[in-house]
Amino acid sequence: MNFGQEIRELRKKEGLTQEQFALKLNVTRQAVSNWENDKNLPDLELLILMSRVFSISLDQLILGGTDMNNMTKKLVKDGQEGRRTQMHLTLTIIGAFLMVLGLACFVIKANSIEYIDDNGMLHENFYLLPVGYLLLVSGGLTSVLSAVFLYRFKKEQEKS
Structure with missing residues (x-):
């Protein structure tokens, strides 16, 4: 599963719209949309904030399972x-x-x-x-x- 799908599933699991999800993270709705559509990726600080706000481990958020997704590749490249x-x-x-x-x-x-x-x-x-x-x-x-x-x-x- 890629990172965009992981974010979308997390947001839907919490029952939030993109706007509500964005408000919890102090970002714009467009940023959330870009993440979900794999147009952009959040930085490490936002990943940590997501992990804390939504009580999900960084492993699950970044790796999304056993396969390397685009976020994992980005972190390795960085x-x-x-x-x-x-x-x-x-x-x-x-x-x-x-x-x-x-x-x-x-x-x-x-x-x-x-x-x-x-x-x-x-x-x-x-x-x-x-x-x-x-x-x-x-x-x-x-x-x-x-x-x-x-x-x-x-x-x-x-x-x-």
């Missing part, structure tokens, strides 16, 4: 999107942080004092240049990977 978005954000932040560290190495190198001591030894922070380049390249690659990851995710969404 969870996957959330994880992917979080991964993209994390990779972007890491890439930006690495590039800032690389730039900081160049600034420190430019502002450090190089000198020759009494024994004729040159003292300079020569290691800051390769470390700075390494951090910049690593940050750039991480940012590119993040963009590729997001692009592939959007392509997958368009296919389904």
Whole structure:
């Protein structure tokens, strides 16, 4: 049974019109009609409210039995999107942080004092240049990977 049928049966079981059902949930009658006709799906907060108001378990409301309905698929898809978005954000932040560290190495190198001591030894922070380049390249690659990851995710969404 799909989610629209589940909502319609719940409403009829309670003996309510779409208008009365909508009033109990603080939504419009059109929203209820859209749910029942599978044109739209309620968000998770409304599902929890429905569960409480009509004393029905979330399992029964969402799953509607043993088969996956459109609401179950939506919740699974939303969870996957959330994880992917979080991964993209994390990779972007890491890439930006690495590039800032690389730039900081160049600034420190430019502002450090190089000198020759009494024994004729040159003292300079020569290691800051390769470390700075390494951090910049690593940050750039991480940012590119993040963009590729997001692009592939959007392509997958368009296919389904």
